[in-house]
Amino acid sequence: MASAESSHWNLWAETLNREALDALHMRRLKLVLEYAYARSAFYKEYWQRVGFHPDSIQNLEDFKTRVPLTDKSDFLQFQEDFPPYGKTLAVGEFDVAHHAETSGSTGIPLRIPFTDYDTERYGESWVYGWWALGIRPTDSFYFAFNWGNYAGFWSAYWGVRRLGAKVYSGGGQTTEDHVRNILRLKPTVLLSTPSFALRILEAAQNLGIDLSTSSIQYTYHAGEPGPCSLSSVRRKLDAGFGAISGELLGIAEVDAVAPGCRIRQGVHMSEMSNFSWSMGADGQEVAEGTIGENVVTTYANSAQPLINYRTHDLVRAFNLPVCGCGCTWRYLDGVVLGRSDYMITVKGTNVYPSAVENLISDVSGVSPHFQLILSRRGAFDDLLIRFEPDLQVPRDKWEGVGAEVIRRIKEVVGVRLGAEVAEPGSLPRTELKAKRIVDLRGDEFRRELDRQQGGQP
Ligand SMILES: [Zn+2]
Incomplete structure (x- = not known):
């Protein structure tokens, strides 16, 4: 754990230069490829079918151009054909410690298995963003959402455990009750979707309560474009709670992939848990600073590995620390700019x-x-x-x-x-x-x- 005065949760990792980061990725990617080939029938069958073998990968260029892409639809199909997890599972079924699902915008939810180890890795990704904003183990979080089966906020809970702070679980209550709970319990951090935080502000206003003078010092958001995506949302949240708002970009089945940036004009990919690159419509990598689809490989999911996984999120990424916060991790200016499905x-x-x-x-x-x-x-x-x-x-x-x-x-x-x-x-x-x-x-x-x-x- 970092000392409370440190500007970064993991100063060493978050300030590594590009060469060192890439060398780390190369080692980890080789391990992930070998692991998936040996343990997941899905990857073995898929790769053998298209004539790919992990041994053919010598550098990051090879990885981006040769490792077959995967897509959510592949996983959905396999889970349908061979329930519950298809042949995608790389661990025994009894090693699955937590089962989550996506919200199923396409109709059928994707089943997401996590091992105990995965939950720790996934949770830690949140901590980088919280720490950069100023949140410390002495803080207390108010979770304003229904827990459900969604990976997003469960992973935030794992993150708070990793940080060592306190959780107040708001759970399924009326918006007005959330307002009263905040006044009664005096948490310092509010965790919710951005739109729900705005609803809490509205409810408070209707009750004649000014939350800008409450105990809340930070608000943190995921699930929708938030304060690092839209300046209007940032201004409303900051003013309404009299606090500093932050945003994390998560992809339920992958990881809390990009945990914020204290400058709040974009987010950094968590390079300790993910490798990512931007793909153009032709399937080739696009130049730095050009809009492309974020393709991610995670080190945080050993139960169901995701390798060269298409997120369909359009990002404008920089491998250089252009935001000025000091973190050297891949920076997504403006977070997610749209979906790649329509061009x-x-x-x-x-x-x-x-x-x-x-x-x-x-x-x-x-x-x-x-x-x-x-x-x-x-x-x-x-x-x-x-x-x-x-x-x-x-x-x-x-x-x-x-x-x-x-x-x-x-x-x-x-x-x-x-x-x-x-x-x-x-x-x-x-x-x-x-x-x-x-x-x-x-x-x-x-x-x-x-x-x-x-x-x-
Ligand atoms: Zn930054």
């Missing part, structure tokens, strides 16, 4: 509309009401941004907000898109984020098809 090509550049959506949300002066209009110009897709400015932005500043939207997208995505200001209240209101993307390409295709076939335009 278009604008002016020869691959553009993920979900990433653009995320970037716009974070530009100051843009209201939550905006649209991405997807159309086709000749052979190419085109993307136009139409947004309503925030009500407090004066009319003569609207153009400046539009320019900032264009600049930010050019900086991160690498392409100059058009941006149009819409009158406040003029864009359709919708609860669903997905509705922000207006795809006009289908209509144009249909009209073109109709014209070619002599039908009505």
Whole structure:
């Protein structure tokens, strides 16, 4: 354990240079490959089928280009065919100490087995982020969520045990009861999803209680884009609780993969528990600072190894310590920028509309009401941004907000898109984020098809 004055939970590991980190990864990756080949029928059968053998990996380049990719759908299929864990298990069934599941956004939940050792490793990943923010063993955590079968917050509990701090379990109670519990128990850290923390603030306000003067000094969040992803969320949480908010990026079946950064503009991958790289749409590694899909191999799951695992999360990663917090671990600027499932090509550049959506949300002066209009110009897709400015932005500043939207997208995505200001209240209101993307390409295709076939335009 680190001394309370240390800026990092593991100063040695978190400040290693890239060469040393890569050498460590190489040793660990070789072990993970050999382990999975020897112990998991899933990997052995898969790799033999595609003609891959762990012995062929000599360096990280080999690893990224030769080790077959895995995907959640592979695991779901195997678990369905050979329940409960398919042939993916690399330990005996009695070695599984904790069974968790994903929230099942695709319908069928993925079963996630953990050994006792895995739970310690997984839990420790959280601690790096807490420690960097200033949380210490003398702190006490209030867990405001229903425990359920989800790996996310169980792993946070393992993390608090590892840190040596205290847990107050809020469990399934009304939001108002959470507010009263915070006043009564006086915890110093609130742990919840970002949206639930905002609901707690609302409930407190309705009760006439100001939580900015409560015992809470830190709030920590996962499960949705939080304070390191969106500056608006960060400001609301910091002000509402009079505290410092932090965010962790977790992937239930993998690990608490990226436990925050004290600068709070992004998160660092936990390089003691994971190796990761960014993949482009062509399956090749993309350059540093370019948006790509995060592909992860974990050292924290010995029960069900995940190797070259596609997360479908779009990230903009840097292997150099660009954030300025002192940690040398791979940095994901803006955390997750979108999902890799949907991509278009604008002016020869691959553009993920979900990433653009995320970037716009974070530009100051843009209201939550905006649209991405997807159309086709000749052979190419085109993307136009139409947004309503925030009500407090004066009319003569609207153009400046539009320019900032264009600049930010050019900086991160690498392409100059058009941006149009819409009158406040003029864009359709919708609860669903997905509705922000207006795809006009289908209509144009249909009209073109109709014209070619002599039908009505
Ligand atoms: Zn940092």
